[in-house]
Amino acid sequence: MSPSTSTGGITDPLRIDLDVIQAWIQPNSRVLDLGCGDGTLLQNLRDTKQVTGYGLEIDPEQITTCISKGLNVVEQNLDRGLANFADHSFDSVVMTQALQTMHAPHKVLEEMLRVGKECIVTFPNFGHWKARWHLFSNGRMPVSDLLPYQWYDTPNIHFCTFRDFEFLCRELDIDILKRQVVAERRFSRLLKDLRPNLFGETAIYHLRKHR
Amino acid sequence: MPAPFANDSVGLVTPQTLHFDQPLELASGRTLDAYDLVIETYGELNAQKSNAVLICHALSGHHHAAGYHSEDDRKPGWWDNYIGPGKPIDTNRFFVVALNNLGGCHGSTGPRSINPQTGQPWGKDFPHLRVRDWVHSQARLADRLGIEQWAAIVGGSLGGMQAMRWALEYPDRVRHCVVIASAMNLTTQNIAFNETARQAIMSDPKYHEGNYQVHDTYPKDGLAVARMIGHITYLSDDGMGQKFGREIRSGSFQQGQDEPVEFQIESYLRYQGDAFSSSFDANTYILMTKALDYFDLAREYNDDPVEAFSHAKCRFLVVSFTSDWRFAPERSREIVDALIGADKAVSYAEVESDYGHDAFLLPIDRYYRLFTEYMKGVSTHV
Numbered sequence: 286m287s288p289s290t291s292t293g294g295i296t297d298p299l300r301i302d303l304d305v306i307q308a309w310i311q312p313n314s315r316v317l318d319l320g321c322g323d324g325t326l327l328q329n330l331r332d333t334k335q336v337t338g339y340g341l342e343i344d345p346e347q348i349t350t351c352i353s354k355g356l357n358v359v360e361q362n363l364d365r366g367l368a369n370f371a372d373h374s375f376d377s378v379v380m381t382q383a384l385q386t387m388h389a390p391h392k393v394l395e396e397m398l399r400v401g402k403e404c405i406v407t408f409p410n411f412g413h414w415k416a417r418w419h420l421f422s423n424g425r426m427p428v429s430d431l432l433p434y435q436w437y438d439t440p441n442i443h444f445c446t447f448r449d450f451e452f453l454c455r456e457l458d459i460d461i462l463k464r465q466v467v468a469e470r471r472f473s474r475l476l477k478d479l480r481p482n483l484f485g486e487t488a489i490y491h492l493r494k495h496r
Numbered sequence: 497m498p499a500p501f502a503n504d505s506v507g508l509v510t511p512q513t514l515h516f517d518q519p520l521e522l523a524s525g526r527t528l529d530a531y532d533l534v535i536e537t538y539g540e541l542n543a544q545k546s547n548a549v550l551i552c553h554a555l556s557g558h559h560h561a562a563g564y565h566s567e568d569d570r571k572p573g574w575w576d577n578y579i580g581p582g583k584p585i586d587t588n589r590f591f592v593v594a595l596n597n598l599g600g601c602h603g604s605t606g607p608r609s610i611n612p613q614t615g616q617p618w619g620k621d622f623p624h625l626r627v628r629d630w631v632h633s634q635a636r637l638a639d640r641l642g643i644e645q646w647a648a649i650v651g652g653s654l655g656g657m658q659a660m661r662w663a664l665e666y667p668d669r670v671r672h673c674v675v676i677a678s679a680m681n682l683t684t685q686n687i688a689f690n691e692t693a694r695q696a697i698m699s700d701p702k703y704h705e706g707n708y709q710v711h712d713t714y715p716k717d718g719l720a721v722a723r724m725i726g727h728i729t730y731l732s733d734d735g736m737g738q739k740f741g742r743e744i745r746s747g748s749f750q751q752g753q754d755e756p757v758e759f760q761i762e763s764y765l766r767y768q769g770d771a772f773s774s775s776f777d778a779n780t781y782i783l784m785t786k787a788l789d790y791f792d793l794a795r796e797y798n799d800d801p802v803e804a805f806s807h808a809k810c811r812f813l814v815v816s817f818t819s820d821w822r823f824a825p826e827r828s829r830e831i832v833d834a835l836i837g838a839d840k841a842v843s844y845a846e847v848e849s850d851y852g853h854d855a856f857l858l859p860i861d862r863y864y865r866l867f868t869e870y871m872k873g874v875s876t877h878v
Contacts, residue, residue, distance in 0.1 A: 315839070339836060345845070345862050352813075352843050353869040359832055359844045369833045 301467045302381055302407040303329070305489045309405060309463065310336060314376035317341070317400065319363055319393075320383035324351035331356070338375070364388045367396040378404040382487070385409065386440045391453060398459065398494045407489045410466075412446030412482045413473070431486060447482045454492065463491035500567050504580045506538040506587055509563035509573070513603060516636055520598075523626040529612070533637055534559045534603035535595040538579060539587035541641070547878040548643045549585055550634060551575065551594040552651030552658035555726070555784045556776060558602035561594035562587075577859045584867035589875040590647065598633050599625045599784065601777030608709065608777050620706025620779055627654075627791045631661045638669065648672035648874050652856035653823060654784065657791050660831070663808040664793070672874045673808070674867075676815045677856040679827035680793040680801055680834070686822060689729050690785040693722035697778045706779055719778045720769030727768050732819035732852035740764060794834075801834030811841040813870045815863065817855035818848050843870070 303326050310316060312334040318327050321340025324347075330336035339357040342348050351358035361369075364387060378401030380393070385408050387393045397404040409431065410416075419427035426436040434441060445453075447466070454461055466485035468477040476484040501507045517530040536559045541548060551561050553574070562579035564572055579585045579592055596604040599622060607622040638646065649670050651659040656678025663673045682690075697703060700718025704711045728736075740761040747757035797804035812835055816828035825846045835842040847863045849855040855863070 337839070339842075345848075345866075348843075348845055349862070349866045349869055352845075352866050353872065355873045357841050357843055359836070359842070360846045361844075369829065369836075371837065374837070 301469065302487055302489050305465050305467070306379060306381065306405050306407070307333070309489075309491055310334060310377055310379075312336070315374075317370070317375040317378045319367075319378065319380040319397070320386075321347075321351065321356075321358060322381075323347050324354050324356040324358065326379065326381065327351070327356050328354050363393060366392070367400050370400040372399055373402050375401045376403065377401050379406075380404070381407045382409065385411075385443050385445065387443060390443050390445075391457065394453070394459070394492075395457060398492065403462070403491065403493050405489065405491050407487055408445070408450070409441075409487055410447050410482065410485050411444035412448065413486055414483050417483075447485060447488050450488070450490070454490075458495040460493045460495045461490055462493055463489075465489045501564060504582050505572065505576065506563035506580050508567070509536050509538065509560070509565065511536050511559055511565075511603065514637065514640055516633075516640070518636070520629070520633060520636070522623050522629045524624050526623040528598070528605065528623060531598060531605035531633070532603070532609075533595050533598070533605075533633065534600075535593060535637065536560060536562075536573075537594075538562055538592040539590050541591040541643070542878065544878070545642050545644065546647060547590050547875065548638075548641070548646050549590045549592045549874075550638070550646050550649045550662075551579070551585075551592060552630070552634070552649065552655035553594070553597065554651070554653035554655045555781075555788065556772070557655065558600060559594050559596040559604075560602070562592070575857065577857065578864070578867065584864060584871050585650065586868075586871065586875065589878075590871075593637070593641065593643075595634065595637060597625075597630045599780060599787075601780040606777065607706075607779035607783065617707075617709040618779075619709055620782075622779065622783065625783060625787055627657050627661050627787055628665060630658055630787075631665050634658070634662070635666055635669065644669065646670045647878050648674055648871070650674040650676075651678070652676040653678055653853065654788055654791075657788075657793070660793055661791075663810050663812075664804060667807055667809040670810045671877070672813070672870075673810045674813045674815075674870070675828070675831060677817055677820055677823045677828070677853055678814075678831070679823050680804075680831055681791055681795075682789055683827070687789045689725060689822075690789055693725045694782050694785060696721035696725065697782060700778075703778065706782075708778070715778045716773045719773035719776065719781060720766070722769075722778075722781060723772040723776075724765045724769040727765060729822045730853040732821065732850055734819060735850040735852055736761065738850060801830065802837035805834050805838040805840055808835075808838070808840055812843070813867075814842060814844045815856075815867070816844075816846050817851065817853070817860075817863075818846060819850050820853045820855060822853040 316338035318340040327340050341361040378397040384390045416427040466477050466481040467487045468474045473484040513534050520528045560573040561575045562573040581588050596602040599606045607618045611618045649659040649662050656675035659673045697718040700715035702713045703715040743760040745758045745760050745763045747755045794801040794804040814828050816825040832844040
């Protein structure tokens with residue numbers, strides 16, 4: 286797995302976040318999907334909402350898969366920025382489960398909001414109780430079904446909690462239009478609305494630059 | 497008799513010569529009153545005539561892109577790796593057309609042909625051609641074959657330039673454009689290499705200002721040097737190093753020995769130069785390199801590639817190779833950025849390879865698979 290591959294960072298077979306993202310994207314809009322993986326999101330958006338757009342990806346296998354689905358996929362390393370895209374040239378710029386794999390997540394966020402009128406970001410919550418408990422009880426970096434990598438060999442180099450992320454948004458003058466917290470496990474699902482930063486597994490943020 | 501060719505080969509193929517007598521006005525302002533184009537076709541044109549794929553060749557290419565001319569042929573056509581039953585350009589699905597471009601030296605009208613006005617070979621008086629002239633002649637070829645719209649036009653290097661020009665000149669006549677290891681124009685360094693190659697030819701005493709045929713001679717040495725220069729630039733430093741290293745073919749460095757040393761790379765390059773200059777025409781080489789130098793996709797669109805591509809209607813696949821420094825990945829990315837800027841459908845892959853510019857001709861697993869997948873998509877909508 287290449288280090289900056291977006292969807293590679295987290296194992297999440299159901300991808301509930303994709304359903305939420307689809308609901309937030311307007312029909313017939315123009316979308317840029319950063320780290321589009323096998324193109325599932327773009328394909329669904331194309332087939333159900335007539336969305337046009339491009340996926341950026343660096344994993345050769347994923348690129349071939351996207352091509353076989355007839356999607357527009359462009360090989361590009363996101364850590365090299367989005368300088369080749371014009372300001373506000375997309376209605377939405379999406380990044381699912383990849384922010385934590387970026388070398389400079391704050392710069393990527395700013396670039397996303399320059400290129401897109403809005404952006405949608407999802408990432409795993411490092412503040413989830415399981416991660417906290419693992420670190421607290423074992424004194425070691427969490428390894429679990431949610432975060433299956435050892436600290437020295439992981440694509441996830443910039444973990445954050447929901448609160449961390451929201452502090453960053455404030456600093457970068459980013460408005461949070463919507464936030465949805467997802468938890469697949471029953472226990473977390475019951476408690477996520479009460480204490481999202483403790484029980485939420487993934488958050489989906491709908492963002493816009495403050496005007 | 498057992499089939500002498502592999503199952504995924506198009507097998508024996510026979511070129512055909514088509515004569516065109518409707519004058520072709522050229523970008524230079526001159527006119528070719530009549531001309532021949534040599535072509536090969538593979539596969540069957542379907543009833544709707546919607547499954548045709550045009551192969552545009554590069555600097556030294558020609559119509560013989562796949563298969564064999566005889567059972568004794570040592571080598572198949574130049575893109576046999578990618579054209580054939582079950583291959584990316586699948587002849588079970590597509591009707592594939594390959595031609596020798598005007599100005600070529602493999603049977604289409606070019607500098608070696610007789611100028612009907614003088615009764616002598618054209619030589620260097622053959623009209624200068626630009627990529628668009630080839631595209632217009634290919635459009636006439638499509639008319640002749642009854643092909644209103646190509647399923648795809650595919651080309652590497654100079655061939656990719658033709659494919660892109662097609663997309664702008666005849667947007668309704670092409671559904672997919674595959675641009676491999678190409679660029680929207682040449683870099684300064686590229687033009688410099690081409691000029692050095694041309695000077696190698698022109699400084700051969702046997703060049704005779706391009707009229708060597710009249711003098712019954714041929715600037716073979718000059719053309720061989722031109723090809724050697726080109727060949728170096730088509731390979732990568734790493735690739736050459738891996739293949740030849742500092743291996744010695746003859747001689748010795750031993751103290752006290754005066755025998756001259758020949759490195760493997762020297763002998764290889766000389767062999768390549770020699771083989772090429774025995775089968776290619778010097779004036780064609782000059783003409784083709786000039787066409788490369790002149791090409792500038794966006795020149796007539798205010799030098800704005802986005803504006804240029806806004807005229808296209810087809811989908812694009814763009815492919816580059818990491819070690820290709822003659823048509824570097826950055827040049828392909830410029831194409832992709834312009835297409836995205838123009839809101840056109842495009843996919844892009846940057847394939848890891850040590851083979852330099854030549855990679856586009858060679859069997860490379862990733863390239864092969866993504867090309868196959870793309871062309872499958874092309875064939876599902878014919």
